[in-house]
Amino acid sequence: MIVIRNPADTDSYLSGDGMACPNCAGPLSRWGHGRNRTVRSLGAATTTVRPQRLRCRDCHSTHIVLPAELQPRRADTTEVIATALTHKANGLGHRRIAVVLDRPESTVRRWLRRTTPAHLDWMWRQGARRLIQLAPDVFTSLRYRGNMLHHTLTVLAAAVHWDRTYCGIRDSVWALIGIYTRGRLLTPP
Numbered sequence: 600m601i602v603i604r605n606p607a608d609t610d611s612y613l614s615g616d617g618m619a620c621p622n623c624a625g626p627l628s629r630w631g632h633g634r635n636r637t638v639r640s641l642g643a644a645t646t647t648v649r650p651q652r653l654r655c656r657d658c659h660s661t662h663i664v665l666p667a668e669l670q671p672r673r674a675d676t677t678e679v680i681a682t683a684l685t686h687k688a689n690g691l692g693h694r695r696i697a698v699v700l701d702r703p704e705s706t707v708r709r710w711l712r713r714t715t716p717a718h719l720d721w722m723w724r725q726g727a728r729r730l731i732q733l734a735p736d737v738f739t740s741l742r743y744r745g746n747m748l749h750h751t752l753t754v755l756a757a758a759v760h761w762d763r764t765y766c767g768i769r770d771s772v773w774a775l776i777g778i779y780t781r782g783r784l785l786t787p788p
């Protein structure tokens with residue numbers, strides 16, 4: 600799986616050196632599409648996407664191109680899931696979050712259970728790496744206040760802020776967080 604900000608840019612990545620096989624760093628070619636996926640956005644809106652598939656010319660492995668707005672094997676967008684995590688970081692329980700987002704309690708509880716200390720530590724490191732590149736002073740000024748989920752989302756959001764400010768990137772907050780965490784908001788690498 601390859602996470603990309605904007606799937607429409609795939610061709611320009613393929614013609615440059617911006618994209619390589621995750622297994623062997625070999626060159627990639629288009630290889631049809633994966634099956635259609637319909638995912639839920641915030642509220643009742645849905646989006647259907649047909650992910651592109653790429654094949655490595657060296658090791659012949661195939662890779663799905665996942666827009667950063669989506670999470671692998673989840674029926675809800677990155678925005679919906681990240682919003683649930685933000686509510687949890689702010690002290691809401693899974694029942695309240697399920698009501699706010701209009702999702703089944705069992706679904707929300709499953710997401711929240713994925714935020715294990717080890718996984719949060721991994722996500723924090725992804726945000727920290729980007730923030731240190733962009734704004735090291737901001738990184739050193741962040742203080743841990745005893746809530747690891749909150750701390751992780753704070754470092755990711757700070758990286759987004761400075762990516763947009765310094766690099767002029769206009770993608771949504773959630774798409775950028777999807778890029779930093781490589782589509783792994785809920786699933787450890």
Ligand SMILES: [Zn+2]
Nearest residue numbers: 620623655658
């Ligand atoms: Zn390869």
